[in-house]
Amino acid sequence: MPHAQSRGAAAEIAVIGAGVHGASAAFHLARRGLDVVVFEQGRPAGGPTGRSSGICRAYYTQPFLARVAHDSIAFLAGFAEHTGGGDAGFVRTGGLYLHGPDDVADARRTAATLVDLGIDLETLDADEVAGRFPGIDVGDGAGNGPGADGRDGNVAIAVREEQAGYADPYRTTWGFVTAARAHGALVHTDARVVRIAETPGQVELTTADGTTHRARRLLLAAGPWTAPLAAQLGITLPLHAERHVVAVLGPACAASAAGGGTSGSGSARRGAPAPGIPGPDADAGVIIDVAGGDYAAPQPDGGWLLGGLDSTPPVDPDTTPAPVGDAEFAQLAEAALRRRPGRPGEARARAGGWSAFYDVSPDWQPVIGQITDRVWVDAGTSGHGFKLAPVLGDHVAGLLAGEQPAPGLAAFSPSRFTTGDPLTAGFGTARILG
Numbered sequence: 082m083p084h085a086q087s088r089g090a091a092a093e094i095a096v097i098g099a100g101v102h103g104a105s106a107a108f109h110l111a112r113r114g115l116d117v118v119v120f121e122q123g124r125p126a127g128g129p130t131g132r133s134s135g136i137c138r139a140y141y142t143q144p145f146l147a148r149v150a151h152d153s154i155a156f157l158a159g160f161a162e163h164t165g166g167g168d169a170g171f172v173r174t175g176g177l178y179l180h181g182p183d184d185v186a187d188a189r190r191t192a193a194t195l196v197d198l199g200i201d202l203e204t205l206d207a208d209e210v211a212g213r214f215p216g217i218d219v220g221d222g223a224g225n226g227p228g229a230d231g232r233d234g235n236v237a238i239a240v241r242e243e244q245a246g247y248a249d250p251y252r253t254t255w256g257f258v259t260a261a262r263a264h265g266a267l268v269h270t271d272a273r274v275v276r277i278a279e280t281p282g283q284v285e286l287t288t289a290d291g292t293t294h295r296a297r298r299l300l301l302a303a304g305p306w307t308a309p310l311a312a313q314l315g316i317t318l319p320l321h322a323e324r325h326v327v328a329v330l331g332p333a334c335a336a337s338a339a340g341g342g343t344s345g346s347g348s349a350r351r352g353a354p355a356p357g358i359p360g361p362d363a364d365a366g367v368i369i370d371v372a373g374g375d376y377a378a379p380q381p382d383g384g385w386l387l388g389g390l391d392s393t394p395p396v397d398p399d400t401t402p403a404p405v406g407d408a409e410f411a412q413l414a415e416a417a418l419r420r421r422p423g424r425p426g427e428a429r430a431r432a433g434g435w436s437a438f439y440d441v442s443p444d445w446q447p448v449i450g451q452i453t454d455r456v457w458v459d460a461g462t463s464g465h466g467f468k469l470a471p472v473l474g475d476h477v478a479g480l481l482a483g484e485q486p487a488p489g490l491a492a493f494s495p496s497r498f499t500t501g502d503p504l505t506a507g508f509g510t511a512r513i514l515g
């Protein structure tokens with residue numbers, strides 16, 4: 082049967098935004114047999130999603146999100162089976178989460194809670210980290226760690242997650258769009274929604290070309306542009322945009338051939354390779370260095386994506402994020418190389434980088450739920466939402482389809498900021514761990 086919209090009728094559900102969240106929700110709605118139409122102002126994954134580092138871990142302090150991330154990783158690993166085609170580019174590398182002394186109790190408690198949920202995590206003390214991953218500098222335990230910016234960088238405890246890895250946000254999003262279309266969804270690209278109005282029976286959307294579209298329910302999944310859209314309905318969502326940087330460090334190569342590369346140096350107390358003798362590779366996979374304030378995700382070519390864990394000042398999402406500056410690159414590269422010095426004689430060169438916006442909520446946790454009679458929101462993923470999307474999209478689709486919500490989902494409702502029930506997130510200033 083032709084799609085309702087092409088027959089001039091109101092669609093059952095409209096989605097604004099084809100980042101990974103809108104695309105996933107559209108897929109899960111369409112596979113339920115619902116009549117879905119998606120509006121994307123550019124191309125799928127053309128916004129922040131396409132610039133995501135794509136790190137996938139289930140190590141979350143919120144048990145609901147940990148479970149969602151755990152199930153999403155399985156979804157990404159078996160993407161073709163779950164969506165009927167496509168490949169999310171998931172690579173299982175394992176993940177290692179490094180904490181300083183202040184986090185010992187919280188990290189142990191978090192890991193124990195998640196292990197009880199069936200998530201495979203292991204805690205390691207600093208000696209165990211050094212023994213298993215001798216390429217990592219854990220510091221000397223006396224305040225002389227490989228940190229920067231006033232952090233000593235000493236590792237007191239680490240959490241190991243063998244199932245963690247990274248996926249390709251672009252392929253994931255397009256995979257969802259293709260699968261949603263195969264289930265009958267209409268996906269309009271280059272279709273910016275400029276006006277939303279709600280009437281008792283439906284929602285009207287006007288796109289930039291002046292066309293008006295109608296739907297019975299609407300999902301706002303517009304990332305950093307969600308709050309201005311909600312404001313058109315008289316709803317204030319306390320979301321702000323932050324610019325964040327990804328620096329790309331090239332594969333290791335001989336220092337003499339690297340021509341100006343940033344050479345590795347370090348002071349690993351345990352397991353340091355002798356000068357001139359290649360040391361064992363640190364086979365840790367994704368490293369989230371809470372003690373140092375940054376992360377590193379390995380890439381298929383042997384290079385690394387590097388980023389920071391802390392918040393940055395609010396910015397206007399309608400501006401273009403500035404390219405990665407030399408000082409920003411140097412800060413991330415130096416931090417990564419202090420932590421993971423590599424083999425003597427190796428160098429790594431700058432291989433690019435980019436910046437993009439996080440859509441950040443006051444507690445750094447996603448904002449999911451109903452905001453008016455006919456409008457729902459899935460936004461505020463605060464820099465950690467890529468790996469949540471495959472299964473969170475199913476929960477969001479369930480809300481729009483009128484199904485009983487999963488226990489735990491209600492805690493992410495936008496109303497939590499007015500009822501005084503914000504969530505906690507992450508460890509210290511690294512709230513991005515969720």
Ligand SMILES: Cc1cc2nc3c(=O)[nH]c(=O)nc-3n(C[C@H](O)[C@H](O)[C@H](O)COP(=O)(O)OP(=O)(O)OC[C@H]3O[C@@H](n4cnc5c(N)ncnc54)[C@H](O)[C@@H]3O)c2cc1C
Nearest residue numbers: 098100101102122128130133134135136274304466467468
């Ligand atoms: C640099 C960076 C690194 C990250 N690294 C990780 C990571 O390693 N792991 C992880 O899990 N998460 C990571 N994230 C976070 C993750 O990428 C986001 O949480 C996720 O991509 C958000 O997806 P989304 O669909 O909600 O939003 P978006 O990607 O922002 O998509 C929203 C879409 O809505 C469209 N839109 C907006 N307004 C309109 C309108 N008026 N009409 C039509 N369309 C509109 C936009 O064009 C956009 O395509 C990172 C994010 C960034 C920026």
